[in-house]
Amino acid sequence: MSERYKMEVLVIGTGYVGLVAAAGFAEAGHRVLGIDTDEAKIAKIRRGVSPIYEPGLDELLARHQASGALKFSMDLKDGIATADAAFICVGTPQGEDGSADLQYVLAVGSAIGSAMAARPADARPLVVVDKSTVPVGTAARVHAAIAARTDRAFEVVSNPEFLREGCAIDDFVRPDRVVVGCRTDHAAEVMKGLYGKFLEASGGQWLRMDPPSAELTKYAANAMLALRISFINEIAGLCEKVGANVDFVRQGIGSDHRIGKHFLNPGPGFGGSCFPKDLQALLKVGRENAHPLRALEATVEANRHQKQVLAMKVRAHYGCASGSPAPLAGRKFALWGLAFKAHTDDIREAMAMELIDSLTSLGAKVVVHDFEAMPNVKAKLGDRVDYAQDPLEACAGADALLIATEWPQYASADLGKVAGLLKAKVMFDGRNLFQPEAMAADGWTYHSIGRVSSYPV
Ligand SMILES: NC(=O)c1ccc[n+]([C@@H]2O[C@H](COP(=O)([O-])OP(=O)(O)OC[C@H]3O[C@@H](n4cnc5c(N)ncnc54)[C@H](O)[C@@H]3O)[C@@H](O)[C@H]2O)c1
Numbered sequence: 183m184s185e186r187y188k189m190e191v192l193v194i195g196t197g198y199v200g201l202v203a204a205a206g207f208a209e210a211g212h213r214v215l216g217i218d219t220d221e222a223k224i225a226k227i228r229r230g231v232s233p234i235y236e237p238g239l240d241e242l243l244a245r246h247q248a249s250g251a252l253k254f255s256m257d258l259k260d261g262i263a264t265a266d267a268a269f270i271c272v273g274t275p276q277g278e279d280g281s282a283d284l285q286y287v288l289a290v291g292s293a294i295g296s297a298m299a300a301r302p303a304d305a306r307p308l309v310v311v312d313k314s315t316v317p318v319g320t321a322a323r324v325h326a327a328i329a330a331r332t333d334r335a336f337e338v339v340s341n342p343e344f345l346r347e348g349c350a351i352d353d354f355v356r357p358d359r360v361v362v363g364c365r366t367d368h369a370a371e372v373m374k375g376l377y378g379k380f381l382e383a384s385g386g387q388w389l390r391m392d393p394p395s396a397e398l399t400k401y402a403a404n405a406m407l408a409l410r411i412s413f414i415n416e417i418a419g420l421c422e423k424v425g426a427n428v429d430f431v432r433q434g435i436g437s438d439h440r441i442g443k444h445f446l447n448p449g450p451g452f453g454g455s456c457f458p459k460d461l462q463a464l465l466k467v468g469r470e471n472a473h474p475l476r477a478l479e480a481t482v483e484a485n486r487h488q489k490q491v492l493a494m495k496v497r498a499h500y501g502c503a504s505g506s507p508a509p510l511a512g513r514k515f516a517l518w519g520l521a522f523k524a525h526t527d528d529i530r531e532a533m534a535m536e537l538i539d540s541l542t543s544l545g546a547k548v549v550v551h552d553f554e555a556m557p558n559v560k561a562k563l564g565d566r567v568d569y570a571q572d573p574l575e576a577c578a579g580a581d582a583l584l585i586a587t588e589w590p591q592y593a594s595a596d597l598g599k600v601a602g603l604l605k606a607k608v609m610f611d612g613r614n615l616f617q618p619e620a621m622a623a624d625g626w627t628y629h630s631i632g633r634v635s636s637y638p639v
Contacts, residue, residue, distance in 0.1 A: 187213035187251065189375050192261050192268040194290050196223060196254065198234055198350065198455070198528070199313060199343050200271030204254075205239060206354040208246035210379045215261035216254040224254050235527040235554040238351040258293060263300040266372050267309040269341075270324070274314045280462035284323065287314050291324040295331025307335035309364075309372045313343050315400050315460055317467050321363065321393040339364040339373065340393040342400030347454070348525030356384035363396025401464040405478055408457045410445040412484035418448035418632025419491070428632030429614070448631045450586055450612035451489035453522035453531035458485075489533050492584060492612045493540035495629045499582075499608070508545025515541055516576035516604070517567075519587025519613075520552035520559050527554035529562070533612070534586040538567060551576040553589050574599055582608035585615060597624070 189212045193204040196218040204216040218224050223233045230247065232239045246252035255261070262268065272286035294310060301308065310328065312321055325338040340363035345353040360377045364370050370390055381388055391399075418428040428448050436443030452458075461482055468475040496502075502509035522532035529535060534550075541548050549568040550559065556569055570576035573592060577583055577600050585592055593615040601607045607626045609616075614630045621628035 187211065189213070189266045189372070190261065190264050191215070191376065192217060192258055192265045194218075194258060194268060194270055194294075195272035195286075195314070196220075196227060196233075197271065197273065198236070198347055199345065200269070201227070201232065201234065201243075202236060202239065202345060202350045202354050203269060203271060203313065203343070204252060205242035205246060206351065206380075207376060208252040209242055209355060210376070212251070212376065214246075214252045215258075215265075216252065217256065217258045217261075218254070219256060221256060224256055227254050236347065236350050237525060242351065259297045259300055262294070262297045262308070263302070263305075265308060266306070267311055267376060268294055269311045269313045271313045271343075274316055274459075274463075276459040276462050279466065281466040282315070282317050282459070282463040284316065284320060287312070287316060287320065288323060288327050291327030292331060294336075295328035298328070298332035298334040298336065301334050303334065305334065307337050307366075307368055309369045310336055310338045311341045311373075312338065312397075313341055315342060315404075315456065315463075316340075316397060317401070317463055318394045318397045320397060337364065337366055337369045338393070339369045340396035341373065342396060344400070344403065347528055348523060355380050357381065357386045358384070359387040359389050361389045361391065361396050361399050363391050363393035365393070401460055401467070404457055404460045405464055405475075405481070407445050408452055408461055408485070409477060409481045411447075411449070411452050412481040412488070414446045414448050415451065415488045415491075415631070416484055419488075421632040422634050425634055426632075427634070431632075448614065449488075449588075450492050450533045450537075450631070451485050451487075453489075453533050455522075455528060455530040458531045489536050490540070491631070492533075492537055492586070492610050495610050496541065496582070496584070497544070499610075499627075499629065502544060510541060511545030513545075513581045514547040514549065514579060516570070516580040516583045517541075517548050517550045518552075518573055518576065518583065518585045518592050519589060520550055521555040521587050524587055524589045525554075527552075527558055529555050529558045532586075535559075535562075537584065537586055538563065542566060549576045549580060552587065553591065555587075574603060577603040579603070579605060581605050582610060584610045584612070586612050588613040588615065597626075601626070 191207050191212050191214045193200050194217045196216045204214045208214045226233050230244050270290045274282040277283040321338045321340050362373045421428045432446040435441050436446050520534045538548055549570050551570045551573050609628050611630045618633050
C-alpha cells in the first residue's frame with residue numbers, strides 16, 4: 183500500500199449508500215475504488231457528475247477523484263489484490279414473499295470469490311463487509327459464496343449502515359455509532375482503522391458484536407423508528423376526532439426523557455427505499471421463526487392507512503360520493519413535494535406517488551413540483567401529470583394546493599402569491615408546515631395532520 187493512504191478499500195455498488203461510503207472513506211484518508219455494474223453510472227461519476235442528489239456529495243467526489251484517492255471501475259479485479267476491506271453496498275429489494283432479495287449480495291460474494299486469486303497467497307485476510315441491509319444469516323451465506331471459489335483468506339463482517347438520505351455525508355462521517363459484527367480481532371482492527379477518524383470526530387460509539395446481532399440491529403432500528411412514526415400518526419388521527427392538537431401532545435410526551443422528542447412528527451405516512459421493505463423482511467423473519475411480530479404488523483397496517491389520509495381529506499372536502507366514477511373530474515391540484523422526504527431525489531415508496539394515483543383515478547389533473555425529484559418522477563409517470571418549473575407555477579389555476587414533502591422552501595413560500603394564483607384558498611398540508619390559527623385568520627381553508635384545536639399557540 184502507498185504511504186499516502188491508511189487503508190485500501192473496495193466499495194461495491196455505488197448507489198445512495200455505496201457512493202457516500204466511497205466518498206466518506208476517501209475523506210478519511212483511505213484509498214478507495216468504487217465498483218458498479220452500471221456502465222452509465224460509472225461513466226457519469228467519472229465525469230464528476232453524481233448520479234444521485236445528496237447534499238455535499240458532488241464536492242467530495244470531485245475533490246477526491248482529482249487527488250487520486252477515489253477511483254471508479256466496473257471490475258473489482260482492479261483493486262482486490264491489495265485491498266484491506268471490500269464493502270458490499272448493493273440493493274436488497276423486497277422479494278415477492280416480502281423477504282429481502284439477496285441475489286445481488288450473493289452475486290457480489292461470488293464475484294469476490296472468483297477475483298480472490300489475484301491476492302497473494304500470504305496476504306492478510308480480506309475483510310468482506312456486508313453493508314447492505316440483510317437478514318440474519320447472510321454473513322454466513324456470503325462466506326459460503328466466496329469460499330466456494332477461493333482458498334485465499336477472508337472473513338465476512340456485518341456493518342449495517344444507518345445514514346439518512348438528505349444528510350448522508352454528515353451521518354457517515356459523524357456516526358452516532360458504528361456497529362460491527364465480526365468474529366476475529368483482525369477484522370475488528372481493520373474496521374477500527376477505517377472508522378476510527380469518524381468516531382473520534384463524532385464521539386460516537388464503537389459497538390462490536392457477533393454478526394447475527396449486528397444484522398438484526400439494523401432491522402430493529404428501522405422497525406423502532408417506523409413504529410414511532412405510525413404511533414404519532416395514529417395519535418394525530420385521534421386528535422382530529424377529539425378536538426386536540428398533536429403538536430401539544432408530542433411536546434408533552436417528547437419532553438419525557440424515556441420517550442424523547444425525535445421521530446414524533448406526524449405526516450402523510452412513511453415511504454422511502456428502506457422502511458417499507460425492511461419491515462416486510464423483518465416480519466418474514468419473524469414468521470419463519472414462529473415468532474410473529476405483532477407490533478410491527480400493526481405499524482405496517484397503520485402506515486398503509488396513513489398514506490391515504492391526504493386523499494381522504496380531499497375527497498371529504500369536495501364531498502366525493504363513493505361509487506361516482508370520476509368525482510374530481512374538472513378539478514386541478516397543485517402538488518408540492520414528490521420525494522419521500524426533503525433533501526433527496528428518492529421517490530421509492532414515496533407517499534406523493536400514491537396521492538397522484540388516488541387523485542388521477544378520481545378524475546383530477548395534477549401539476550407537480552419538487553426541488554430534486556422531478557426527473558425521477560418524469561421517468562416513472564411521463565405525461566400522467568404536468569410538471570411546474572417552480573412552486574408558484576404549479577399553483578396557477580389550481581383548485582387547491584397539496585403538500586407531501588417538507589422541503590424548507592415550501593414552508594417559507596409567499597402565501598399571498600400562492601393565494602393569488604389558486605382558484606380558492608384551500609390547502610391540504612401533509613407536513614404541518616403552517617400554523618392552523620394563522621392560516622384560518624388569513625382566510626385559508628387549511629387541512630393539516632392532527633391539529634384541530636383552536637387554543638392559541
Ligand atoms: N438508501 C438508504 O438510505 C440506505 C440506508 C441504509 C442502508 N441501506 C441499504 O443499503 C443497500 C443499498 O441501498 P442503496 O439505496 O444504496 O441502493 P441503490 O439501488 O441506490 O444502489 C445499489 C447499487 O448497486 C449496484 N449493483 C447491483 N449489483 C451489483 C454488482 N453485482 N456489482 C456492483 N454493483 C452492483 C447497482 O447498479 C446500484 O448502483 C440496501 O440494502 C439498503 O437497504 C440504504
